[in-house]
Amino acid sequence: MAQKPSLPKGTRDFGPVQMYRRDYILNAIKHVFKKYGFMPLETPAMENLSVLTGKYGDEGDQLLFRILNSGDFLSSTTEDDLKNGSKSILPKITKKGLKYDLTVPFARYVVMNRNDIAFPFKRYQIQPVWRGDRPQKGRYQEFYQCDADVVGTDSLICEAELLSIVEEVFEQLNFSDYQVSLSSRKILEGIAEICGASDQFSVFCTILDKLDKIGLERVVEELEKVGLNNQSTDKLKEVLALNGNNAQLIEKLSSYFNDSAVGLEGISEVEETLAHFKNLGAKGNNIKVDFTLARGLSYYTGMIYEVKPTSINMGTITAGGRYDNLTGVFGMSGVSGVGISFGIDRIYDTLEELELFPDNQAQATKVLITNFDKASENKAVQILGQLRKSNISSEIFPESTKLKKQMTYADKKSIPYVIMVGSREIETGVYTLRNMINGEQDALDLDSLISKLKD
Amino acid sequence: MAQKPSLPKGTRDFGPVQMYRRDYILNAIKHVFKKYGFMPLETPAMENLSVLTGKYGDEGDQLLFRILNSGDFLSSTTEDDLKNGSKSILPKITKKGLKYDLTVPFARYVVMNRNDIAFPFKRYQIQPVWRGDRPQKGRYQEFYQCDADVVGTDSLICEAELLSIVEEVFEQLNFSDYQVSLSSRKILEGIAEICGASDQFSVFCTILDKLDKIGLERVVEELEKVGLNNQSTDKLKEVLALNGNNAQLIEKLSSYFNDSAVGLEGISEVEETLAHFKNLGAKGNNIKVDFTLARGLSYYTGMIYEVKPTSINMGTITAGGRYDNLTGVFGMSGVSGVGISFGIDRIYDTLEELELFPDNQAQATKVLITNFDKASENKAVQILGQLRKSNISSEIFPESTKLKKQMTYADKKSIPYVIMVGSREIETGVYTLRNMINGEQDALDLDSLISKLKD
Numbered sequence: 007m008a009q010k011p012s013l014p015k016g017t018r019d020f021g022p023v024q025m026y027r028r029d030y031i032l033n034a035i036k037h038v039f040k041k042y043g044f045m046p047l048e049t050p051a052m053e054n055l056s057v058l059t060g061k062y063g064d065e066g067d068q069l070l071f072r073i074l075n076s077g078d079f080l081s082s083t084t085e086d087d088l089k090n091g092s093k094s095i096l097p098k099i100t101k102k103g104l105k106y107d108l109t110v111p112f113a114r115y116v117v118m119n120r121n122d123i124a125f126p127f128k129r130y131q132i133q134p135v136w137r138g139d140r141p142q143k144g145r146y147q148e149f150y151q152c153d154a155d156v157v158g159t160d161s162l163i164c165e166a167e168l169l170s171i172v173e174e175v176f177e178q179l180n181f182s183d184y185q186v187s188l189s190s191r192k193i194l195e196g197i198a199e200i201c202g203a204s205d206q207f208s209v210f211c212t213i214l215d216k217l218d219k220i221g222l223e224r225v226v227e228e229l230e231k232v233g234l235n236n237q238s239t240d241k242l243k244e245v246l247a248l249n250g251n252n253a254q255l256i257e258k259l260s261s262y263f264n265d266s267a268v269g270l271e272g273i274s275e276v277e278e279t280l281a282h283f284k285n286l287g288a289k290g291n292n293i294k295v296d297f298t299l300a301r302g303l304s305y306y307t308g309m310i311y312e313v314k315p316t317s318i319n320m321g322t323i324t325a326g327g328r329y330d331n332l333t334g335v336f337g338m339s340g341v342s343g344v345g346i347s348f349g350i351d352r353i354y355d356t357l358e359e360l361e362l363f364p365d366n367q368a369q370a371t372k373v374l375i376t377n378f379d380k381a382s383e384n385k386a387v388q389i390l391g392q393l394r395k396s397n398i399s400s401e402i403f404p405e406s407t408k409l410k411k412q413m414t415y416a417d418k419k420s421i422p423y424v425i426m427v428g429s430r431e432i433e434t435g436v437y438t439l440r441n442m443i444n445g446e447q448d449a450l451d452l453d454s455l456i457s458k459l460k461d
Numbered sequence: 462m463a464q465k466p467s468l469p470k471g472t473r474d475f476g477p478v479q480m481y482r483r484d485y486i487l488n489a490i491k492h493v494f495k496k497y498g499f500m501p502l503e504t505p506a507m508e509n510l511s512v513l514t515g516k517y518g519d520e521g522d523q524l525l526f527r528i529l530n531s532g533d534f535l536s537s538t539t540e541d542d543l544k545n546g547s548k549s550i551l552p553k554i555t556k557k558g559l560k561y562d563l564t565v566p567f568a569r570y571v572v573m574n575r576n577d578i579a580f581p582f583k584r585y586q587i588q589p590v591w592r593g594d595r596p597q598k599g600r601y602q603e604f605y606q607c608d609a610d611v612v613g614t615d616s617l618i619c620e621a622e623l624l625s626i627v628e629e630v631f632e633q634l635n636f637s638d639y640q641v642s643l644s645s646r647k648i649l650e651g652i653a654e655i656c657g658a659s660d661q662f663s664v665f666c667t668i669l670d671k672l673d674k675i676g677l678e679r680v681v682e683e684l685e686k687v688g689l690n691n692q693s694t695d696k697l698k699e700v701l702a703l704n705g706n707n708a709q710l711i712e713k714l715s716s717y718f719n720d721s722a723v724g725l726e727g728i729s730e731v732e733e734t735l736a737h738f739k740n741l742g743a744k745g746n747n748i749k750v751d752f753t754l755a756r757g758l759s760y761y762t763g764m765i766y767e768v769k770p771t772s773i774n775m776g777t778i779t780a781g782g783r784y785d786n787l788t789g790v791f792g793m794s795g796v797s798g799v800g801i802s803f804g805i806d807r808i809y810d811t812l813e814e815l816e817l818f819p820d821n822q823a824q825a826t827k828v829l830i831t832n833f834d835k836a837s838e839n840k841a842v843q844i845l846g847q848l849r850k851s852n853i854s855s856e857i858f859p860e861s862t863k864l865k866k867q868m869t870y871a872d873k874k875s876i877p878y879v880i881m882v883g884s885r886e887i888e889t890g891v892y893t894l895r896n897m898i899n900g901e902q903d904a905l906d907l908d909s910l911i912s913k914l915k916d
Contacts, residue, residue, distance in 0.1 A: 161859035287846030391742030404616035
């Protein structure tokens, strides 16, 4: 008895329906990326471990999938290595890993091709990445990332364009129930500064980040525990209580930043980004300035933004920001960049939950021609050829079998039309076209068939 | 000093130009696949080794890329394992591998989803695969395969449709200098039978396969060495000397098969396939019946075909055939299938060598708006928004820098138009549009700009 095959945990097949739906999302995104002048890039799944390790912290290194060297992989290990265990043997038996994200391979590409690239370099990249995370609902070991970045300029026009891309992509997907939260890392630095917490900025952020979960009172408690005085936490309470529309919020916060140059810088980044965004003709209905936004603390250095659905609980579906030193780790410094990452899996789940996928996504084939018998098969194949010449996506059932089986096939594949070609039809040149959705039947000659199906 | 990053041997980045060109090929193929009712499938890069091993012969198993188990991978190995070396330790430290082709994962998918699939199942799949081959010119460790298969029917209509797909794809790519060689494995079996070599069919084929390289005389010599008598090799010579068009060849060969049922079956498969192909309205100019075709001896069981360019030396660029037992290895028997595989890399190289790629493939962006100074930037960004609203792919240079630098950027990105927006242009509302290819300049208002660029 042969084995029953299975999939590795944390991985998925994408069958036809999932593929059509995913392509529906990706085509919208690619269309907008291209319209904004972003160019496609693909990098290998396998990268040298020297490129990957040390870029994602210790935890990230642990989650890398490593590829065993080919052939006699133990040949360069010593008896001591074997005794010393996994960590000691690791560098000798594996040199390559699967990429963990798209950013590090992008940085590698930029460095390796620095002399040929037209800077500012605008690239998009849509590829799978791999992480040895414990699989759970919505978390996979192999999943797609979909990134667009501009590197080689610090112009805030880029930030505005990325936000405009978000608006345009979701508009194209008929999805409007979302909020874009927007801030600059420098605003958070400014708030820390006026609260006297600059010297423990990362602790300050970690605690503030719990605001949604534990509430203001407990955040204040925790901040006081790490040494902030009453005056500081009172100021924080004031800042967090600020309200109004984006312009009002910005104005109110500015008044707190008289003594914080970095805070004012953050304010001006947000203002300039929003001004460019408006000039681009974007609507901006979904944009909300949010001072408490922290995102990827160790990575982003300027503007930051994240997108969440408002009508369902899905978490962040798209996010990004500006970073200062993408390629420094590969010896090329001074390359500022800004990016956006669309979370394809969560956008998929969102559109599914809100029933925003078009009905006919699974319809690759418009019409099935039935196969009655060997005698009518030739004519049926000829009609098939005619339909395809008119660019109508069509199939013939390849065997003459029970009609019921052929109808079930059409149903399962969501094929909306079936053409019956039997001896009577061949004689008269008039064919029965059945609408599989409402059951209606038309008797049509070939030309009428074609013009009806071309609609 | 930071390390200089590199790519693993046998892998490639696909930069913008390569991506556009590859997409040009893949879009043509996908369009035709869909028109013929094939549905997309994607499977993970990682498969369980239990799925992969034993499917590609010993050599294939050697070439599999194995992924090291996560965490303390040595934990279940014993001292003896370590002493016994790589082979002994292998099953204990690795459970997953990178897929070696698209066929085995497809078979796994079919078996795992047998109850949900509408048979006959027509799927296409375009994904990278990985093989630890020694890298050399045109051979990579990570490369794309592009397959379409129909499983669950033995109707020869499928073969005809796949051949018609080949014709339509290459027509769409404006590529006509190719030959499709066509035969059935059963014809080769018939020839072996009438030569008295049925009992050493595989040796017979291996020798015959060298015909192109070593010529008829030496083929005959080698066959006689393995025991064929004069009478047999004389008959072979006669058969190989047959000539004429496809119909004539088939007729002539048939007369040799009076005593070979399998040979006659092969003949009738070829005839029926060609009849269906003709009924589909295909042109068939490039199809040549070739009795000596062997292709994938251990795998194919019925019709076989391969495509080679005729005006350049590129080897096989597309191939396929019928196989009898795709899923048997996973415990699901009786599933006959037939497939075609487009060799994307070689098709790419062919179109490049024959200069068949459209000129404007690298033009993601239609127009660049120059950035003169902060004063004109706002207006320039507004114009950018207007262009994009009209679906014109456009960019602004994000910084006000030397015009020469901005022009170089446009040149490097093959952007065909540049719009100048300075203080004079803003005052008059008339902008300069420069054609970067012929250097011509037009003075146009915004509406005229848009309608000109929309063409």
